Amino acid sequence: MNGNLQTVPGYQMERRPLTVEVAKTPEEKAEIYHFRYRTYVEEMSRQLKPSIQSKELLFDAMDEWGLLLYAKTDSEIIGSIRINIGLPEEFPEELVKVLSLDRFQKFYEGKKAQRFALITKLMVAPLYRNSQILYFLLSKCYELSCGFQVQFIFGGCNFYLLRLYEEIGLRRIGRNFLDPGYGLIAPLVYLVDDMNHMRNVRSPIFRIARKRKDCASQEVTDWFFNEFPEDSSVVNSQLITEKELWTVLYNRLGNPPEKIIPVLQGLPEAAAQKFLHSCSLIARCYPGDRITTSGDPSNELNILLSGTVQISGPDSTNTVLPGQHFGEIGLIEHPAHTQNAVSTTEAEILVLSQLAFPKFQRRYPDIANRVLHNLSILTAGSTRRVQP
Structure with a gap:
């Protein structure tokens, strides 16, 4: 795709x-x-x-x-x-x-x-x-x-x-x-054939799928989770609730997310929960994954939740700390990345998607305006903290 x-x-x-x-x-x-x-x-x-x-x-x-x-x-x-x-x-x-x-x-x-x-x-x-x-x-x-x-x-x-x-x-x-x-x-x-999953995530394809008469829904679903038990722990963005996502983030960071993640600063907890649930997802990375490549366009804001990510540019190499963002900020514009970011351990990334933000901005302008204010500070570099 x-x-x-x-x-x-x-x-x-x-x-x-x-x-x-x-x-x-x-x-x-x-x-x-x-x-x-x-x-x-x-x-x-x-x-x-x-x-x-x-x-x-x-x-x-x-x-x-x-x-x-x-x-x-x-x-x-x-x-x-x-x-x-x-x-x-x-x-x-x-x-x-x-x-x-x-x-x-x-x-x-x-x-x-x-x-x-x-x-x-x-x-x-x-x-x-x-x-x-x-x-x-x-x-x-x-x-x-x-x-x-x-x-x-x-x-x-x-x-x-x-x-x-x-x-x-x-x-x-x-x-x-x-x-x-x-x-x-x-x-x-x-x-x-997984009709139940299509229904649960409200897939637009469900309207077509439910008309089929030759569907063996449970067989393929049961087989999949028996064969791929390692994928059952993936945090699906469409199946997790606001409260559940907040709890996951709290556990990963060890503190309230709005206290750790700069883009959430100044937001009430309920507003921060709504923003993250509407615009983010948790992605899993493995050692050696190149998360960003210098020269490629950015369409997201990446925030490290757990593990270690190393960023490198022409003049320096630094380590990202949990709660910090890395890579260029692509929620509004789509700037090219200026550094490579590579996961050096198993890691989890909170990804704020450019695709989801405009819709959220129209629906919740006050929350979005605070996020944009925080983004302007991040872009200026005043809140970025990296460890040599």
């Missing part, structure tokens, strides 16, 4: 005829490749490998056998996504490893259908990022997967997008991996 989903505050999509199609001709595919280039390279300034850029087209080997979907209004592409459906041996070895396809293959033992689906290259044009285009594209991928009797749809995204994909119904799995040009990626899986 991992597309560009930055919001355009206050924009309402005009009513224009919309279609979602599968690209079949070379011309349609070239138009999608150009749309990707405009989004990733021109808009997001992604530092991508030259081998996948050609004459303002962006493509790779998986396009050769994937289904390329696009949303179009009039003659303009306003969104696209790629889905690859196949057997494990059809996917690149590195993806088989990071997605743990060998472990998921165990579910298919004795079953006829053994295909997996992988969703990537999801993106929406700037003026349509507050619309339903993203959900239309994902719903079409869900329907295609069901047609091939796929039980597991995989994907991956940067940390700041995790709230969005957990809202849709995906779960985090395994360890993060670095995708050059795209940054640190958290692997995800969608259990196609």
Whole structure:
């Protein structure tokens, strides 16, 4: 997945005829490749490998056998996504490893259908990022997967997008991996038959899924947690309450979060709880994870909860302390990171997402204004504390 989903505050999509199609001709595919280039390279300034850029087209080997979907209004592409459906041996070895396809293959033992689906290259044009285009594209991928009797749809995204994909119904799995040009990626899986989970997170895809008659919900869910017990401890942003999240943060930091985290200073406890529950998520990192890469754009505010993170720039190397933020602040603007941040131990990061903040700002302007005031202080550097 991992597309560009930055919001355009206050924009309402005009009513224009919309279609979602599968690209079949070379011309349609070239138009999608150009749309990707405009989004990733021109808009997001992604530092991508030259081998996948050609004459303002962006493509790779998986396009050769994937289904390329696009949303179009009039003659303009306003969104696209790629889905690859196949057997494990059809996917690149590195993806088989990071997605743990060998472990998921165990579910298919004795079953006829053994295909997996992988969703990537999801993106929406700037003026349509507050619309339903993203959900239309994902719903079409869900329907295609069901047609091939796929039980597991995989994907991956940067940390700041995790709230969005957990809202849709995906779960985090395994360890993060670095995708050059795209940054640190958290692997995800969608259990196609897990109706209860879709209902609990209020997934927009549930409206389509509940119409299916061939669903074996509990079987796949029970199998997943038996096979992947290590992922049962993930803090899902859509299933945790305000109070529960606050308790988790209190336990990690050893003190009231508003006393430790500078961005919360001056907020009453109830307001701080509401802000964090609406805009944040807890991400798990492992030794060697490069959380930020110098030159990559920032779409979040990272705050260390536990463990150790080392930041390094041209002239210095420092250690981040729990409660401190690191990396550039990308809640409003999207500045490029100027330092690399690497986890040197297992760590947990509180990630404040740029994608969630504009909606919160419109709904709770007083709380948001205090947060913005604190951010201005952080940006000036007066509250950043690092240990040499």
